[in-house]
Amino acid sequence: MNASLAPQAGAFDHLDHPSPEAIDRLRAAFQTERETDELLTRKLQRRSGPPYRRQTLDELTQFLHAMLTHELGSGFEISGQGWFTGGVSKIQMGFTLDWTDPVQGARREHLVVRMDPSESLNVTSRAREFELIRLFEGRLPVPKVFWLDPDGRFFPEPALIYAFAAGVTKPRQTATGKVSGLGTVFGERLRGLLAPQFMQHLALIHTLDVSGGSFTSLDMPETGTSMAMRWQLDRARRIWEEDRGHDYPLLEVAVNWLERNLPVLDRVSVVHGDFRSGNFLFDESSGHINAWLDWERGHLGDRHRDLAWLTQWPMGHFDEDGKTYYVCGLIALDRFYDEYQRISGLTVDAKRLAWWRILNACQILVSTLATNYRVARLGKSHQDILLTRVRGVAPSVALDLAHLLEEHA
Secondary structure, three states: OOHHHOOOOOOOHHHHOOOHHHHHHHHHHOOOOHHHHHHHHHHHHHOOOOOOOOOOHHHHHHHHHHHHHHHHOOOOEEEEEEEEOOOOOOEEEEEEEEEEEOOOEEEEEEEEEEEOOOOOOOOOOHHHHHHHHHHHOOOOOOOOEEEEEOOOOOOOOOEEEEEOOOOEOOOOOOOOOOOOOOOOOOHHHHHHHHHHHHHHHHHHHHHOOOOOOOOOOOOOOOOOOOHHHHHHHHHHHHHHHHHOOOOOHHHHHHHHHHHHOOOOOOOOEEEOOOOOOOOEEEOOOOOOEEEEOOOOOOEEEOOHHHHHHHOOHHHOEEOOOOOOEEEOOOEEHHHHHHHHHHHHOOOOOHHHHHHHHHHHHHHHHHHHHHHHHHHHHHOOOOOHHHHHHHHHHHHHHHHHHHHHHHHHO
């Protein structure tokens, strides 16, 4: 192992059991959204607790029953419980609920419980996911959200319950897109059907007027300032300081560059946070997108965050000729930005794109080198094997980051 990637014996062991004073220092050092601060503080306060223990279906059903009793009273029945393997950083159980709606009468719903492990590769908010999905109900294909346990009152960890959405994330006959949908080859027919929806949905998310909105889990950044960018940069910096097991000079260089070059926000948009192939479900025969999932990294901020994220090379693939690159496997890169501007009416700023590309690379390194290490070290997740595999992407991401810094220095 490269020495710069190796854990430094003893130097960061205190992060296994941070003191209240250490937590307060981290909170004071970095500017983040309130919801982010609460999530990260809760993570550190609970870190000294026991390692992850896998709940059984019976146990999760008991938690679910307690929550539904609180929400519905009596007169409901849970059946058909089973594990879902999608959304791998979260624990998901599907079930059928027979109940009586006071307005619509007797109903049968196919639902999903989505819950955190004790620590995750991505520390995210179920309350925010719930709020964003509800915001787009009737505007965008999203699963209907039903109930939320934001603080783990009924479940061991925060959880939400939403409707099961039918569909696939990739063609059944393809061997691509094996890791979370990255690099999926859809083929010419599906590209032609999915790409227009993909672009329209992205534009709809970014152009939704949120100026008069009232949100509980989302902070509204100010236009004409760098507040939105500062929140996301400090989120990455704080997670690095909370989770790392070694020094990594390249990250320090990148953070210094990001600090010196903070852009200014021109328009507040909803940012999905992980808008790409693998995070939408579609009907393979019709090519219709049925649902957008994984809103857990969503926030209010700069649309360029999504644009920089979904155009990263691992998200798509080159065609057989080796010349045409398809963004998320759907639309040629040389058409993507023009189509986005035409459909959305919004501009694309090359300098802001570059800034977000560098921050995105930093965020991936923080997840793979720091959070990955700490979660696996403490046994806080059900994903130890996957986390070990994901760590292998760090050298290629670091190389890309170095090239980006050289290009924009």
